[in-house]
Amino acid sequence: MEPQRTSVDPPIKLAIADSLRMKIEKGQLEPGDSLPTLHELTTKWNCSITSAREALNLLKEQGLVSGGRGRPLRVRGLGAQTRRSSTRHQWEKDRVHEPEEERRKAGTSELETNKPIGDVDFTATYSRIPASKDVATALGVEEDSDVIQRVYETKDRKTKHRTNWSVSYIPVSLISKNPELLDEKNEPWPGGTQHQLSTVGIEIMKVVDEVTSRMSTTVERQLWGLDTGVPMLRVRRISYDRHGTPVEISDADYPADRTVLEFMTELKEW
């Protein structure tokens, strides 16, 4: 039985939630274990069912618990984590001068996913649009100037859940020499963006990745098939050419429960 509660002092939902959280952190409740039912909580804590529910809601918000819908709530384990490494940038560059069959085998970072191809639907959507303020600033061009927006998405063929999403912007002026780059029908392009840019004489020399995170919205949770309490990682990648001019920016979203971003920095010798 839990201690007598006085009128003020921590809300009962917090007391319940913290007690359960501690059990999870101490390992008394392991991933996969069922939590106490709502009914058990109400009698154990002598509270209404709503308070018990609010406590469990807190744990769901925090991503510690999932389930429900007729199933008991269970402690969430860490699913398989996909590693996305910044060494991929160099790897892709190395493949630009390989023959097309080689590049075709390699896949692209826009499409990169752990699933066998064929189990996913890939779409690429190109649009010529005026640059938004944000995009224009990042690319160092005038606002409303002509850019091509390329949206990449993959979905699991069975579940229809999104598995990959990114959007990329390139000033049209940089690539209009090669009309094939303006046509989404050429996607997926063997060798990816770096090869595309190489066809108009652009060599990427530097890539800057900016990483932030925010909570997923209800809509995103549906699209990706996420539990509540799963944040999204947002990576803005800015690619620079030989002159240090930004030539492409790309924003990608990754569900944080299945993603580790890896960045390598080599330091100069003393």
Added chain:
Amino acid sequence: MEPQRTSVDPPIKLAIADSLRMKIEKGQLEPGDSLPTLHELTTKWNCSITSAREALNLLKEQGLVSGGRGRPLRVRGLGAQTRRSSTRHQWEKDRVHEPEEERRKAGTSELETNKPIGDVDFTATYSRIPASKDVATALGVEEDSDVIQRVYETKDRKTKHRTNWSVSYIPVSLISKNPELLDEKNEPWPGGTQHQLSTVGIEIMKVVDEVTSRMSTTVERQLWGLDTGVPMLRVRRISYDRHGTPVEISDADYPADRTVLEFMTELKEW
């Protein structure tokens, strides 16, 4: 007036939340604007006050809204963002061979913060502990072997809120030659970890940052003074010496609403 709702179909709390979310995304409600009061929502949507509250709760979970406690709820803006760049690793290495006064001025990444020193309390806590499985694997040493754990924390002197937190692990065998490295009284060490390691002949040649994100817990929200709906970024940094052996790992937490992590990758010329 909102349309008639049928019995099945999206829960009313979702309908309310999505309607408000769309207004925010379209800019009809700008950062700082007040949301409708609970009472207004109940009459507009013809629902109970609990449903209205649940809708607002969803928006708070998603970090779109903050306030409350006698104040009206308001649309949350993006606060000032601190940039943490991976170029810092090289920058710190460059300073290792500078005289002590120089290093002292420079500050260290463990302490790095935007606030003037003197407005924050800095603490460093060292403990010799047996390596956990996780730490042992990352460092490539035996489980339970002797490591030094160093916990760094800064707090805002006025608000008492945490502004910085990280924990670092080094195998004791690597640094026991220099007993000063085992004493927390020598913190903050001018020049930081890279200089500390240089005193026992270790040169860091490669740093790998692993970035993940997870929702903040209620306890963390109190410690850091965070709103609900703010995820934490977690960075595990692994530093390698000349032989490619991992010599230090460090886990740092950053509140995602005020942090951008930046990573630079230079590519080799064709």
Added chain:
DNA sequence: GAGTGGTCTAGACCACTGT
């Protein structure tokens, strides 16, 4: 069909904010 959580009602009382 029994049991689970998900949604919702219709209130009450409180702490806190602002005037």
Added chain:
DNA sequence: CAGTGGTCTAGACCACTCC
């Protein structure tokens, strides 16, 4: 002091899962 949101009660009804 009036008004806000925060917490809580004591239920009801539903969809879903599992047996």
